[in-house]
Amino acid sequence: MKERRSVNNGRNRTAAEVAVGMDDAVTSRSNGSYSCGAAGRFREGVMTMLRVRNQAAATPIASELVNALLGAEQEDAEIEGALLGMAAAQSARLQQHALLGPL
Numbered sequence: 001m002k003e004r005r006s007v008n009n010g011r012n013r014t015a016a017e018v019a020v021g022m023d024d025a026v027t028s029r030s031n032g033s034y035s036c037g038a039a040g041r042f043r044e045g046v047m048t049m050l051r052v053r054n055q056a057a058a059t060p061i062a063s064e065l066v067n068a069l070l071g072a073e074q075e076d077a078e079i080e081g082a083l084l085g086m087a088a089a090q091s092a093r094l095q096q097h098a099l100l101g102p103l
Contacts, residue, residue: 038071
């Protein structure tokens, strides 16, 4: 019986190798900096803010982002510059000046 191979990232891998890789990805993701804590809350808040299209809906999200940002600073957690940029751009679009200051 031939062993089935899957192509992933340009490399042939067996189904067992793919399964092991998935377990490693889940483990590394759960141990990553965004899995929990203030940095994770900030990332989730930014993703939510990007889906919002009106000022009224953005106000409570901006407040949560400020809290998450201050919490990340206390935890000395790293937040990617791209996330900060996305949050700043969307805050400016939605006129959320309370968030622009801490960013």
